[in-house]
Amino acid sequence: MIDLVNVKKRFGAVEAVQGVTLHAAPGEILGLLGPNGAGKTTTIRMVTGYLPPTSGSVTVAGYDSVRDSLKLRSQIGYMPESAALHPEMRVVDHLDFCGRIHLMDRRRRRVGLDRVIERCWLQEVRRRRVGQLSKGYRQRVSLACALIHDPPALVLDEPTSGLDPTQIIETRKLVRELSSDRTMILCSHILPEVERTCDRVVLLARGRVRAEGSIPELTGASAGTSVILDLGRGGFSGPATEQWLRDQPEVLSARSIGESDQFLVELASRGGVEARASISRRIIEAGFDLREFRSERPSLEGLFLRALDDGADKEPDS
Amino acid sequence: MSRVWAIASREFAAFFRLPVGWVVIALYLTLTGVVFALGVVRPGQPASLRAFFQISVWLLTFVAPAISMRLFSEEIRTGTLEPLMTAPVSDWHVVLGKYFGAVGFLVAMLAPTLIYVVTLAMLSTPDYGPMLAGYLGLLLLGLLYLAIGLVASSLTSNQILAFLGSLFFLLLMRALTTNGAQMVGPPVDTALYALSVDLRLAEFAKGVIDTSNVIFFLTASVWFLVIGVVSLESRRWR
Numbered sequence: 001m002i003d004l005v006n007v008k009k010r011f012g013a014v015e016a017v018q019g020v021t022l023h024a025a026p027g028e029i030l031g032l033l034g035p036n037g038a039g040k041t042t043t044i045r046m047v048t049g050y051l052p053p054t055s056g057s058v059t060v061a062g063y064d065s066v067r068d069s070l071k072l073r074s075q076i077g078y079m080p081e082s083a084a085l086h087p088e089m090r091v092v093d094h095l096d097f098c099g100r101i102h103l104m105d106r107r108r109r110r111v112g113l114d115r116v117i118e119r120c121w122l123q124e125v126r127r128r129r130v131g132q133l134s135k136g137y138r139q140r141v142s143l144a145c146a147l148i149h150d151p152p153a154l155v156l157d158e159p160t161s162g163l164d165p166t167q168i169i170e171t172r173k174l175v176r177e178l179s180s181d182r183t184m185i186l187c188s189h190i191l192p193e194v195e196r197t198c199d200r201v202v203l204l205a206r207g208r209v210r211a212e213g214s215i216p217e218l219t220g221a222s223a224g225t226s227v228i229l230d231l232g233r234g235g236f237s238g239p240a241t242e243q244w245l246r247d248q249p250e251v252l253s254a255r256s257i258g259e260s261d262q263f264l265v266e267l268a269s270r271g272g273v274e275a276r277a278s279i280s281r282r283i284i285e286a287g288f289d290l291r292e293f294r295s296e297r298p299s300l301e302g303l304f305l306r307a308l309d310d311g312a313d314k315e316p317d318s
Numbered sequence: 319m320s321r322v323w324a325i326a327s328r329e330f331a332a333f334f335r336l337p338v339g340w341v342v343i344a345l346y347l348t349l350t351g352v353v354f355a356l357g358v359v360r361p362g363q364p365a366s367l368r369a370f371f372q373i374s375v376w377l378l379t380f381v382a383p384a385i386s387m388r389l390f391s392e393e394i395r396t397g398t399l400e401p402l403m404t405a406p407v408s409d410w411h412v413v414l415g416k417y418f419g420a421v422g423f424l425v426a427m428l429a430p431t432l433i434y435v436v437t438l439a440m441l442s443t444p445d446y447g448p449m450l451a452g453y454l455g456l457l458l459l460g461l462l463y464l465a466i467g468l469v470a471s472s473l474t475s476n477q478i479l480a481f482l483g484s485l486f487f488l489l490l491m492r493a494l495t496t497n498g499a500q501m502v503g504p505p506v507d508t509a510l511y512a513l514s515v516d517l518r519l520a521e522f523a524k525g526v527i528d529t530s531n532v533i534f535f536l537t538a539s540v541w542f543l544v545i546g547v548v549s550l551e552s553r554r555w556r
Contacts (some may be wrong), residue, residue, distance in 0.1 A: 050404050084397035
């Protein structure tokens, strides 16, 4: 349904996206994860037809983003992160305008408008001006705009940003409902959000795909590599301990958890049990008190951090 | 065409949802009203709207940038341009829609001035030919100035910069094609005079509708709209 094949995007000397290939099947929710500057927004903009790729191909429902740009765009509903709306317009007028630029006739617009107002819980504010709404309501209006023409593909950038906990749960439910008959790409920084909503995840860093697969596949691949250490510092400060851990050959990443003496450490998976034995010996030899050493349940967060470190390692020297 | 109409009607309505639209209309009607009352409706004067058209040409130099400054700048600033450009609308649809919305506002601003024609008709027997030509000239000038303002607005997210940029361009264009042409002399002055909107508007003021003048304003407006489309398209490559 949504296919990107070896897509590159260059802005002057900067190559923001460097050969991304991904596929989202009908009925699938694909999570797009990555830190700032990873190339997520540029990738999304190419999927929505806003930016043409420098090379490679982007197709949605069989329409090419360059040759059939208008047809491709008619297949997509796009909800940008910032809820970009016209503040002077009333909610119903805004939704009606979105329907009109998607060439919906008056009858279809009326039906579509009632449908999205109900689905996005906008009944109370339908006559209010967008500029008078809270951030949560603006997010919902933005989602309603993306849904008004009932597109087969949806691209949602941070759909729960600014919503209260009840609305977040409702939005997750709505996203799952919507995915039953359409393809979705969901872009988010909130990892639990992605874990609970998406069928599959693509992790981007520095313009490249660093990991891809279902969440059990991805976290299963890293099983046994995340450990939590509780250390008596033996005169070391917290940051110094963290740095000492990072300097060890078995360690891929290390960071302090809260204000305690606990550290989340990602070990090289190729080291297996030996890596754990080896790091234990080094900790004791260095004079730390090893109070706890336990395997952490594999998480998307750990995977995220490790993928970023991998990306940094593979980055050519400038 | 329905996409252009959708964008144009949204744009037109936006002028009346925001204070800036009402302020522009109020200022224009107040100033032209003062000129009409003091300069036109005077005993012994010919029943002509020439003074009104002269002041309107000057006012348009300021009013057109004020109308056009928000066309794209506001959309770029608030980020609404991105969802619009990801809808199934081409760059031409967007540019024409916004342009026609602004032209609609200009017409809505000029429409109340027809009361001046009615007033003159009640007080005397005016010659309607120069009035018709004057209104046509004013409308054509507005089309050109709004197209120029649209280009300026497509280049920046700052409305004030868009206003100042198009105002500066219009003043420079008028200065170059009048005083500038006098200073440089032949043969360059011929080319500059050919581009002068003031000389062409003088023809309209006399009641002469020369097709070449009409074509000049329309062609120049289309050229600036083409530049507007190129400017918008270039955002996809930056």
